[in-house]
Amino acid sequence: MSDRLPGFSTLAVHAGAQPDPTTGARATPIYQTTSFVFNDADHAASLFGLQAFGNIYTRIGNPTNAVLEERVAALEGGTAALAVASGHAAQVVVLQQLLQPGDEFIAARKLYGGSINQFTHAFKSFGWNVVWADPDDISSFERAVTPRTKAIFIESIANPAGSITDIEAISTVARKAGVPLIVDNTLASPYLIRPIDHGADIVVHSLTKFLGGHGNSLGGIIVDAGTFDWSTGGKYPMLSEPRPEYHGIRLQETFGNFAFAIACRVLGLRDLGPALSPFNAFMILTGIETLPLRMQKHCDNAKAVAEYLAGHPAVASVSYAGLPSDKYNQLARKYAPKGAGAVFTFSLKGGFDAGVSLVSKLQLFSHLANVGDTRSLVIHPASTTHSQLDDAAKVKSGAGPDVVRLSIGIEDKEDLIADLEQALGA
Incomplete structure (x- = not known):
């Protein structure tokens, strides 16, 4: 194609995908494999040390999943994305990078019931504390901010009532507090709303819903907007401090505007393990085309x-x-x-x-x-x-x-x- 930026419908069909270089297959193949052969010992070491990009093990990444990640990142206007096993898994992986035990995050009270349950009960065992705010009263978000606040979480279109959240107004609160705004864009999809255009720093989806669209495959995704400075104030040590498991690499310093997506992959998905099946990635990719x-x-x-x-x-x-x-x-x-x-x-x-x-x-x-x-x-x-x-x-x-x-x-x-x-x- 020319240098012209493709339109949304074109991206929905083509973003991230190329004909298979070995077989010429036009549809993205299902790479149904657990692991991938290294070229040599140096290649293996560079992959494990985050000095090169490539495939190691499907729990961490897979070529089918990579096409899905690039496509959704393009549709949302983000810098990178990570596909996981479900929308709930996406929320766990995101917050694991941001919160330490005793930390807080603010969440809009109008949310999917499963998220309310996850935030209220399951996250307590991690020492993560939710503080509820009213999306119809922006000042309630301002009042909820404390020194322990590490993120704000909202839905663009809230489940179940379909109410619309004022993303820009809440983004202003997040900026003032120095914390990222996370937007669950499941009910809108990027076709209706692109939260990054309105100030979101992280977007999550249940791919199970409108993006997949056919009720046949579970999945979730995290999109990094590339807009947040993770080194500010030392609030986010997972991204700003040296990582001992990667020879002292600082992810923010090394990966810049897609550091959060990298952190979710190499610190979250690697250790928590909610990997998306390549078959499900294939099914969801097919859904996104329409x-x-x-x-x-x-x-x-x-x-x-x-x-x-x-x-x-x-x-x-x-x-x-x-x-x-x-x-x-x-x-x-x-x-x-x-x-x-x-x-x-x-x-x-x-x-x-x-x-x-x-x-x-x-x-x-x-x-x-x-x-x-x-x-x-x-x-x-x-x-x-x-x-x-x-x-x-x-x-x-x-x-x-x-x-x-x-x-x-x-x-x-x-x-x-x-x-x-x-x-x-x-």
């Missing part, structure tokens, strides 16, 4: 379904940022002008029992715990994904007892509306 087409269809369908539900007599309210009446509509226009996403919630006048009843009566919608599939999905969060929270916390996270969450697929919108009509009527 990301722009799918995401636009998802958004168009979601808006039509939300408009229908907003006028239904059994529905008390609809939380979808794409509706002009929604409180997040202005933020959606700013951050996601191509569409407000495919995941949203609505409340039923019949409360908890009506929500449980509805999901059992739907026929085209699949009742399961996932989002971002080509198929339309439904769940009652209060009895499933957010059931570990008390009632007050459920309401604060957007998963009250009367709430139903939809993930709108790419079927014909008329069929989705007809299924909802029969279920609500029943």
Whole structure:
């Protein structure tokens, strides 16, 4: 190609990939191998000492995974990326580079229920402490900052309600505090929102959702924006101090604007071990090729379904940022002008029992715990994904007892509306 920067759809198909040099295969092959042969002893030593790039062992890196990493980094506008086994694994690996026992990170209260559980309970055993803030009140992030704060974590489009987070405003708080902003961009995908353009330093995804898009493969990814100076103030010794396992290398000094991605690979993935299967990487790569087409269809369908539900007599309210009446509509226009996403919630006048009843009566919608599939999905969060929270916390996270969450697929919108009509009527 010429020096012209490729467009998003072109990158979704081509970024990171070349025909296989040995066979000429045009699709990226699945390198289903555990390990890779070294040229000689010096080559092996240089790879293990971080003096050369290359493949050692699939737990640390794999050529199929490398194409996926380069592609998502290109789509997000980052300097480098690391693919891991799941979105949850991505969060563990990211925070392991940033936090020491006793440290804190601030998280938006409106998050995926699994992340709330992970942050509140699982991370306690590492000595990592979460401090909650309200994404609708930016000052709550400012008030939460302490000398122990090492990061701020938000979702660009929050699960389950589909609310839009003011990334730039929270980025300003992070800059003032001297800490990185981590943005989970799973529900938006880079097709709708690129958080790095709005001040994010690290982006994470559950690849399982919209990027893979077909509900068939687990995966997660970490994207390094290359925007944060990890040497400032000695807050991040994993990156700024000499690493004894690599002969005293300082990762920030050696790798510059992709040092964080390197740290996640050689300090996190290497030792914690949540490696992504090359087969899953292949499946997710295939999904990404159609990301722009799918995401636009998802958004168009979601808006039509939300408009229908907003006028239904059994529905008390609809939380979808794409509706002009929604409180997040202005933020959606700013951050996601191509569409407000495919995941949203609505409340039923019949409360908890009506929500449980509805999901059992739907026929085209699949009742399961996932989002971002080509198929339309439904769940009652209060009895499933957010059931570990008390009632007050459920309401604060957007998963009250009367709430139903939809993930709108790419079927014909008329069929989705007809299924909802029969279920609500029943």
